[in-house]
Amino acid sequence: SQQGEEDPQALSIQEGENATMNCSYKTSINNLQWYRQNSGRGLVHLILIRSNEREKHSGRLRVTLDTSKKSSSLLITASRAADTASYFCATDPRGNTGKLIFGQGTTLQVKP
Amino acid sequence: EPEVTQTPSHQVTQMGQEVILRCVPISNHLYFYWYRQILGQKVEFLVSFYNNEISEKSEIFDDQFSVERPDGSNFTLKIRSTKLEDSAMYFCASGPWGAEQPQHFGDGTRLSIL
Numbered sequence: 001s002q003q004g005e006e007d008p009q010a011l012s013i014q015e016g017e018n019a020t021m022n023c024s025y026k027t028s029i030n031n032l033q034w035y036r037q038n039s040g041r042g043l044v045h046l047i048l049i050r051s052n053e054r055e056k057h058s059g060r061l062r063v064t065l066d067t068s069k070k071s072s073s074l075l076i077t078a079s080r081a082a083d084t085a086s087y088f089c090a091t092d093p094r095g096n097t098g099k100l101i102f103g104q105g106t107t108l109q110v111k112p
Numbered sequence: 113e114p115e116v117t118q119t120p121s122h123q124v125t126q127m128g129q130e131v132i133l134r135c136v137p138i139s140n141h142l143y144f145y146w147y148r149q150i151l152g153q154k155v156e157f158l159v160s161f162y163n164n165e166i167s168e169k170s171e172i173f174d175d176q177f178s179v180e181r182p183d184g185s186n187f188t189l190k191i192r193s194t195k196l197e198d199s200a201m202y203f204c205a206s207g208p209w210g211a212e213q214p215q216h217f218g219d220g221t222r223l224s225i226l
Contacts, residue, residue: 031212042116042203042217043155050212088155097168098143098207098215102155 005103006089012109019076021106023089024069030092032065033100034074037086046074046087081112114138118204118218125194126226133189133221135204143207144187145215146179148172148200155203161187191223199225 007022023032031050035043049056049065049072056063062075076083086107090100117136125131137144146158159169161179169177178190187206191198201222205215 033214035217040219042219043205043215045214045216048212048214090155092212097160097162098145098212099157099160099168099170100145100147100155100215101157102147104154 006087006106008106009104010107010109012111013079015079015081015110015112017079017110019079019083019108019110021074021087021089021108023072023074023103025072025089025091025101025103026070027091027093029067030094032063032072033090033092034061034063034072035088035090035102037088037105039085043088076108079108079110081110084108084110116204116206116216116218118202118221120221121219122222122224124224124226127196128193131191131194131223133191133202133204133223135187135189135218136185137187137204137206138208138216139185141206141208141216143210143213143215144179144181145205145207146189147203147205147217149203149220150200158189158202194223194225196225199223 033048034046037043047058060077065072086105088105090102119134144161149155159173160167176192180188201220203220205217207213207215
C-alpha cells in the first residue's frame with residue numbers, strides 16, 4: 001500500500017454514533033494531518049498532530065498517532081448528518097516544503 | 113474568515129492548448145501549493161512555492177507545467193500543451209508562516225481536456 005492509506009474506504013453510521021477512521025503510512029513523518037472534503041468542495045483542515053505527539057483533541061475530534069506502527073486514527077464522537085464527507089489523512093515527510101501526501105480517503109455517511 | 117479563491121471553477125480546453133489556472137491565496141500567507149485530484153483517485157501533490165521560487169515539485173510537474181506569482185496576490189498554474197490525462201480537479205492551497213502549518217484549500221478548478 002502507499003503512503004497514507006485509510007481504512008475503511010467507506011463507513012455508514014447513524015447520527016449520534018461514533019466514527020473511527022484509520023490511516024497507515026510507510027515512511028517517517030514530520031507531522032500527520034486530517035482533512036475533510038465535502039462533495040464538490042476543497043479540503044478543509046481538521047487537525048495536525050506532530051510526530052512527537054501521541055494524541056490530540058479538537059472539539060468532537062480525537063486523533064491518535066503511533067509512530068512505531070506508522071498509523072493514526074481519527075475519531076468523530078456523537079456524529080451529525082453534517083459530518084457526511086470524505087476524510088483524508090495527509091503526511092508531511094520532511095516539514096520543510098509543505099508537501100503533503102494524501103491517502104485514498106474514507107467516505108463517511110451519517111444517516112439522520 | 114479569509115479563504116483561497118480559484119478561477120475558473122470549470123475549464124474546458126482542447127488537447128494541445130495552453131491553460132492557466134488562477135488562484136488568490138490568503139493575503140498574509142507565504143507558502144503556496146498546487147495539488148490535483150483525478151476523478152476517483154487520491155489528491156496528488158504537484159508543487160510548493162515559497163519566497164518566489166519552487167521549493168519542491170513532484171514527478172508529475174514536468175516541463176509542461178509552470179507556476180508564477182506575478183503580482184503578489186495571484187498564484188497561477190500553467191499547463192503549456194494539455195493532454196487528455198491532465199483532466200482533473202486542480203486545487204490551490206496556501207499556508208501561513210511555516211511549511212509545517214495547516215494548508216487552506218480553494219474549491220478547485222475542474223479541468224476537462226477534450
